[in-house]
Amino acid sequence: MRAIRVVAVNVFRESVRDRVPYNLVVFAVLLIASSYLIGQLTAGQDVKIIKDLGLAATSIFGLFISIFIGIGLVSKEVERRSIYALLSKPVSRSQFIAGKYAGLVLTLAVNVSVMAIALYVILAYMVWTEPPTIRAGWDAPGLDPALLKAVFLIFVELMLVTAIALFFSTFSTPIVAAVMTFGLYVAGHFNADLKNFEKVVSSQAAARLARGAYHVLPDLSAFDVKTQVVHGLPVTLGYLGSTAAYGLAYVAALVLVSTFIFARRDFK
């Protein structure tokens, strides 16, 4: 466990040194500026827009971190040959992969938490400045704890995207890994459509292929509960639990396969 922790802490340190936290500043500025602008343009709807915007920005900023750091997690170590000295220390290849993954998940956890706090701060300001009559017309309370449900599933989705990036990083170049990860992210969001593909195409082969892809690709749309949360619609704990379990099962499978591939790799 110690080796995994030590490698993970170093990944976190690398992301800090690579100025990843700057994205938080951009996030905060974006949120403050847009809340001010929206406040000037709309009446009563602005809190919904801010929640939407805040959650979407958390998801997109997290996605950038997942993909752009995730694709280099392993390949950068191999490319700059720092892995040679590291693997001569008492750390196994599977511990290395687990540590790398845990380090990026830790970076994401800190980022997502800070972004969620920033969103709540903006919302608290709106609650404080809006008159009670306007607040009474909101679908959900301004400081709605249900927002955390959306943030939680965004985080699990980002864990999954990171695992995909890590998987490609173990055997391909960063560019290929980025393209593949982003491609899978997009396909994952349209996964539900693949299920009913035979209704829109006549080719049996294409329909079968789509069905196969539906079973293999993760259904990322399941992690998107932003609309429900923003409009005050219920998201049950059961749904949260089963979706998180689904995501973590994919993560476990991807990390295992990554470990399997990496354990047999030659560093020429």
Add this chain to the structure above:
Amino acid sequence: MPSAIHIEELTKDYAVGFWRQRPYRALDRLTLEIERGEIFGFLGPNGAGKTTTLKLLMQLIFPTSGRAEILGRPVGDLEVRRRIGYLPENPSFYDYLTAEELLGYFGDLFGYAGADRRKRVSNLLDRVGIGGERRLQLRKFSKGMIQRVGIAQALLNDPEVIFLDEPMSGLDPLGRRDVRALILELRDQGRTVFFSSHILADAEALCRRVAVVAGGRLAAAGALSDILAFQVHGWELVVSGLSPEVLARVQPRVRRATEISVGRYSLELPLDQSPDRMLAELTAVGATLVSLNPIRDTLEDFFMKHVAEMGPGARAPIAEQSRAGH
């Protein structure tokens, strides 16, 4: 007690080519035994298979066949890694870390913590001559300084066996002298040092035994003085203040005389001519000694002769086949 390093029939094939992949034999049935407490030189020209062997011993690559043990345990065993140190060829580390942080990171992996870790790191950086720069990020380090950091990280855990891949590479003459002294110091502490080099002088200054690889095969092994190719076969005497008359007198006993500048000559003597007697004769008529060196084959000479002697079949068939395709 098991030997420090045991290598048995170790072989590594790579696939080369993009569309039509062909096998390329980088290392061919290497067998070696290295005793504890010795400095062992692993010599060969560039591309001979030295780094491949070291990578196999560090399990950075996997053998096609054969096996290797370090301290009686299979390579790759985590317990073995606690007892060894490794300096890769042209090492490269995390450029966002300082030298102190890098060694601290590796120290964490060995389970060192707190004051013990700080002391270890500080002592090692002192030992390899990294002073105030230790708090600078490695991106600001020169190649020679990175090499010193690389040596420090290889010694972090007081290893019993130390693998150094071209440890003198990138170092200035002062650095080379320091590393030689350090390797001898490690031997005096009872540690085993296995180092690769393509420079014969490094091995001469340090090793009791060497192995020479060429074309992925073991070409010679044993004490350097016992390997015929590396025995002295003449002397190079450089003198100044030598008159043409004196030169003409000694010329029949000299294999070759080359004028370097006015009055300064390089004289090549065969082994049966005593350099002492020749020197005494020349200094008696006013010449001055500039330098006296033994003449022996370089590794490159050895390699060329070895390949020529063995004929076209010198290389493993698999390698021959792949090279023919180039």
